[in-house]
Amino acid sequence: MRIVQSTWVRYHHFDLARELYQMGHLERIFTCLPWWKANLEAEQQQIPRDLITCNFLMQGIRRICQKVPFYSKEMDGRLAVVETRFYSNWVADNLPECDVYMGISGSGLHAGKLAKSRGAAYIMDRGSTHIRYANRILNEEYAKWNIKRANENEWLMANEEAEINESTLITVPSDFVKASFVEQGVDSNKIKVVPYGVSLSEFYPTGQPPVDKFCILFVGQFSIRKGALYLLEAFKQFKHPKKELIIVGHVSEDLSLYIKQIGVANVKFVGAVPRNEVKTYMSTSHVLVLPSIEEGLALVQAQAMACGCPIIATPNTGSETLFDHEKEGLIIEAMSTNSIIEAFDKLSQDSLLRGNMGNAGLEKVKKLGGWRTYAENMVNIFQGI
Incomplete structure (x- = not known):
């Protein structure tokens, strides 16, 4: 099975890519990581570098803008729209033939449509709750503490909803996330809960808590x-x-x-x-x-x-x-x-x-x-x- 992934940064996708490569399924992984971080991931995960395709252009511009003193969350939201459009189209323009295309939420609409037109499955992968649910619950929480929060950009929310509708299947990491999608009217049969793994070679006991505190x-x-x-x-x-x-x-x-x-x-x-x-x-x-x-x-x-x-x-x-x-x-x-x-x-x-x-x-x-x-x-x- 030929599987293509797209992700913004590392998240859980490079751990998945490593395992898919070892299982003989990884066709390509697209990312916004800069080339030097992509090189590091290739080395650490032992994934051939030519299977990692990166485009840091819009991510880099956005990070530079975030350091400007007068830059606001509203401005960042508008730039996020530009970045999402650019990245989603770029992945589609470079999408190889595959059986499954798995795009992290926000990144996959255009490539997902293309993959489906070729007879492949399009998986929307969402690591947190439904974008409108998250926007609502966070707005309520910020208001409770009287802290200003910029509302999630409407275009970004609509884009993810288009991904939900277009996708063959949605993968999420927990029942809590699935419930947020169902609350927003998504068919529960379209959602699969797959909990993340943990690297037992990286995380293990190395000592004991102190006894005096x-x-x-x-x-x-x-x-x-x-x-x-x-x-x-x-x-x-x-x-x-x-x-x-x-x-x-x-x-x-x-x-x-x-x-x-x-x-x-x-x-x-x-x-x-x-x-x-x-x-x-x-x-x-x-x-x-x-x-x-x-x-x-x-x-x-x-x-x-x-x-x-x-x-x-x-x-x-x-x-x-x-x-x-x-x-x-x-x-x-x-x-x-x-x-x-x-x-x-x-x-x-x-x-x-x-x-x-x-x-x-x-x-x-x-x-x-x-x-x-x-x-x-x-x-x-x-x-x-």
């Missing part, structure tokens, strides 16, 4: 979308004599005022770290917390499980597809400070429970399989259509 870890972009302010409020109110919150990842600029108001006592902002260092933070923390408002299936959850770290997460992270409540972690109510505090209290007071959850998480990810299982599941779906 309770360490809470957050990994990802620290933003409204990720429930950052609920986490800070909960940590501030959490009564523990030796507590520490470690934030690994970029901090969204629109949170700066609230972070000052809430306070950062015992909060350590590490910033972005190399991928191979994340497992150390996960292995040496008592719990990973992810109180997201909107997400598809946060990869850091399976990575933490592979490191033996229990998880506190909302259903909006896709957690219910990945693990069981009170077995590998705790699934808590979204947008609730009290729910986070209660979870902190429960895990901080019960070391036996934490140990059992950590062990259960390790066993669960082994059974779920890694990226090869994810690729095999995808191929089985493709063969079915």
Whole structure:
């Protein structure tokens, strides 16, 4: 089977491409990565460089514009339309013959139509909730905190809806994402849930949490979308004599005022770290917390499980597809400070429970399989259509 992928940047698509190549199915992967990052991916994933086709032009222009002081989110939305049109047409212009074309949402309309005209299947792959659902829930959340948010560009939303209608099938990583599509009127039979894999060669226990304090870890972009302010409020109110919150990842600029108001006592902002260092933070923390408002299936959850770290997460992270409540972690109510505090209290007071959850998480990810299982599941779906 000849499979072509298109993706904006790395996401989960290069892990899939690696496995598809080893299975003999990868025909080509298109990306907006610059050539030097494409070279790095080819080396790291052991994919022949001539199977990776990249075009960084519009992505590069957009990134440069984002550094201009007067640049706004509204302007970025308009430029995103130009980039999407350019990229989608470019993929179509260079699309090789294939049996299946799988385009990440936003990138695939023109190539998808062309693939179908040639008798191939067009798979729309969406890593997070339906674009209109995401726009609505995030608008409501930003309004709650009185933070201005630019509405999602109408053309971009309509473009993804056209992809939904045009596609042979839609692949999503969690039941939470599928439910958002069904809520928007998409036929549930057109949607397949395929949870992401985790690289057990990259993520594994490397140490133990300290015994003299309770360490809470957050990994990802620290933003409204990720429930950052609920986490800070909960940590501030959490009564523990030796507590520490470690934030690994970029901090969204629109949170700066609230972070000052809430306070950062015992909060350590590490910033972005190399991928191979994340497992150390996960292995040496008592719990990973992810109180997201909107997400598809946060990869850091399976990575933490592979490191033996229990998880506190909302259903909006896709957690219910990945693990069981009170077995590998705790699934808590979204947008609730009290729910986070209660979870902190429960895990901080019960070391036996934490140990059992950590062990259960390790066993669960082994059974779920890694990226090869994810690729095999995808191929089985493709063969079915």
